Amino acid sequence: MRIPRRKDWRPPRVSIRFVHVWRRNFLVWRKLAFTSVLGNLADPMMYMLGLGFGLGALMPEVNGTRYIVFLAAGTVAYSTMNSATFEALYSAFSRMQIQKTWEAIMIAPLDLDDIVLAEALWAATKATLSGAAILVIIWVLGLSHSALTLWILPIAFLAGLTFACLALVMNAISPSYDFFLYYFTLVMTPMTLLCGVFFPVDQLPQALQAISVALPLYHAIALVRPLVAGAIPGAPLLHVAVLIAYGVAGFYLALVLSRRRLLV
Amino acid sequence: MEALLDIHDLRKSYGSTEVIRGISLALARGECYGLLGPNGAGKTTTLRLCLGLTDPDAGTITLAGLPVPRAAREARLRLGVVPQMDSLDPDFTVTENLVVYGRYFGLADRTIRARVPELLEFAGLGNKAQAPIPSLSGGMKRRLSLARALVNDPDIVFLDEPTTGLDPQARHLIWERLKQLLGQGKTLLLTTHFMDEAERLCDRLSVMDAGRIVASGSPRELIDDHIEPEVIEVYGDGAAEWGDEVGRRLSDRCERTGETVFCYTRAARPLMQDLESRGSLKYLHRPANLEDVFLKLTGRDLRD
Numbered sequence: 390m391r392i393p394r395r396k397d398w399r400p401p402r403v404s405i406r407f408v409h410v411w412r413r414n415f416l417v418w419r420k421l422a423f424t425s426v427l428g429n430l431a432d433p434m435m436y437m438l439g440l441g442f443g444l445g446a447l448m449p450e451v452n453g454t455r456y457i458v459f460l461a462a463g464t465v466a467y468s469t470m471n472s473a474t475f476e477a478l479y480s481a482f483s484r485m486q487i488q489k490t491w492e493a494i495m496i497a498p499l500d501l502d503d504i505v506l507a508e509a510l511w512a513a514t515k516a517t518l519s520g521a522a523i524l525v526i527i528w529v530l531g532l533s534h535s536a537l538t539l540w541i542l543p544i545a546f547l548a549g550l551t552f553a554c555l556a557l558v559m560n561a562i563s564p565s566y567d568f569f570l571y572y573f574t575l576v577m578t579p580m581t582l583l584c585g586v587f588f589p590v591d592q593l594p595q596a597l598q599a600i601s602v603a604l605p606l607y608h609a610i611a612l613v614r615p616l617v618a619g620a621i622p623g624a625p626l627l628h629v630a631v632l633i634a635y636g637v638a639g640f641y642l643a644l645v646l647s648r649r650r651l652l653v
Numbered sequence: 654m655e656a657l658l659d660i661h662d663l664r665k666s667y668g669s670t671e672v673i674r675g676i677s678l679a680l681a682r683g684e685c686y687g688l689l690g691p692n693g694a695g696k697t698t699t700l701r702l703c704l705g706l707t708d709p710d711a712g713t714i715t716l717a718g719l720p721v722p723r724a725a726r727e728a729r730l731r732l733g734v735v736p737q738m739d740s741l742d743p744d745f746t747v748t749e750n751l752v753v754y755g756r757y758f759g760l761a762d763r764t765i766r767a768r769v770p771e772l773l774e775f776a777g778l779g780n781k782a783q784a785p786i787p788s789l790s791g792g793m794k795r796r797l798s799l800a801r802a803l804v805n806d807p808d809i810v811f812l813d814e815p816t817t818g819l820d821p822q823a824r825h826l827i828w829e830r831l832k833q834l835l836g837q838g839k840t841l842l843l844t845t846h847f848m849d850e851a852e853r854l855c856d857r858l859s860v861m862d863a864g865r866i867v868a869s870g871s872p873r874e875l876i877d878d879h880i881e882p883e884v885i886e887v888y889g890d891g892a893a894e895w896g897d898e899v900g901r902r903l904s905d906r907c908e909r910t911g912e913t914v915f916c917y918t919r920a921a922r923p924l925m926q927d928l929e930s931r932g933s934l935k936y937l938h939r940p941a942n943l944e945d946v947f948l949k950l951t952g953r954d955l956r957d
Contacts, residue, residue, distance in 0.1 A: 497758060
């Protein structure tokens with residue numbers, strides 16, 4: 390990774406034509422939509438149902454709800470995070486590095502700033518679809534009947550955007566696909582285990598709980614879980630603010646590092 | 654009339670290496686301008702600077718009346734680019750590539766779709782409208798890149814080594830199309846290291862070496878100004894000895910590369926008579942061309 394130059398830190402400058410980069414990715418996705426939806430849906434669903442019913446049968450209620458309901462809320466957030474991260478790592482990297490899609494766009498009247506924004510929004514879009522897919526399962530299985538669950542859609546978009554921006558930072562400094570394994574092993578997996586996807590955070594030692602509170606996934610789950618239970622989340626603005634802060638910082642850093650990488 | 658591209662005293666360094674060392678040039682509307690140079694001369698860097706993809710350390714660039722890099726994004730609305738490496742979208746068909754690319758210019762789908770048949774016809778891809786990209790040959794991909802560069806009906810087109818890696822048939826087709834574009838009044842900026850390409854297409858050209866322009870002019874002017882009008886190449890057994898004994902004495906300038914001796918001269922007759930009388934040496938008598946100028950200006954050493 391090279392040290393950003395002074396000019397790489399300039400504020401973003403975006404043209405409204407960035408939407409056409411989002412549309413480009415959408416058009417590719419539409420061609421492969423069936424496989425993509427299957428991937429979005431099948432994998433997290435199997436975990437949710439397998440663990441939810443299998444493990445749930447061995448357990449008393451968790452925080453006053455059935456384990457599968459508890460896990461379903463975690464799965465919405467987890468699958469949103471995963472979907473945004475995969476898109477902004479592997480797919481964005483192949484567009485940037487392998488297919489030279491970004492290069493082709495930068496010789497058209499669009500700048501790198503437009504591309505990074507469009508990639509973040511596109512990954513957030515895919516994340517929303519993943520969250521929505523799990524939400525549909527929740528409805529179909531009757532795990533929640535609350536109309537409040539509709540709020541999960543904008544939350545999934547926001548959380549997706551946050552995780553996409555963080556992943557785009559990794560994308561900007563990665564020499565190859567293999568590098569992303571570090572991110573999964575050192576960031577994503579610990580975050581998943583610390584933030585209450587599979588079990589309540591208060592089961593963890595105090596020190597780990599403190600770390601958990603500082604992580605974005607914790608706040609995504611803090612918004613989603615009460616909604617699945619049919620309640621309004623406590624301190625919603627705080628959780629939203631944390632996600633926005635991570636997203637803005639991630640976006641800006643991803644932009645600076647992408648400029649350093651490509652505008653040479 | 655204002656130049657479509659005006660570069661003044663451009664400089665660019667990477668670390669302590671200065672790769673562009675004071676380049677100035679201006680393209681008149683409707684001309685084909687060539688940048689020639691060995692690998693590493695700075696041709697592609699010059700194009701990247703003109704596109705606003707990297708900032709110069711010093712100097713000014715005006716493209717389509719706008720300052721680059723400050724207003725590069727807007728300037729590129731009037732520009733077409735054929736990059737050195739094809740960057741077509743492998744997930745799309747030929748037509749989708751053009752439509753998606755046209756959108757980046759803010760063009761309505763309706764407008765682009767109306768232009769597609771004409772663009773495909775121009776690129777000789779009329780029967781490939783729905784073909785997936787991986788099914789195209791190298792020449793077809795390059796022609797589609799050319800069609801893509803024209804989707805916004807640009808005033809000026811940059812072509813970075815447009816025929817590198819193509820077979821002779823494909824190269825001739827590209828040349829013919831570029832001439833058509835010139836006929837339509839488009840302005841072209843072309844980088845190449847094929848001298849025949851530059852000689853055929855370019856109204857004016859600059860020879861670059863090590864980040865500088867070492868000579869500029871029309872192909873004819875460059876040949877007239879920089880080199881003797883006739884060349885005799887002598888090769889095979891005994892050529893080197895002949896060069897040392899006779900060639901050097903009877904020609905204005907005599908160079909040797911491997912087994913071949915190049916005699917540059919204003920009067921070929923004495924050399925020809927000597928060679929004919931020997932009968933044992935293989936030789937070729939020809940008029941001087943741009944390649945001779947290029948080799949004289951940039952040397953015969955390998956650049957890689």
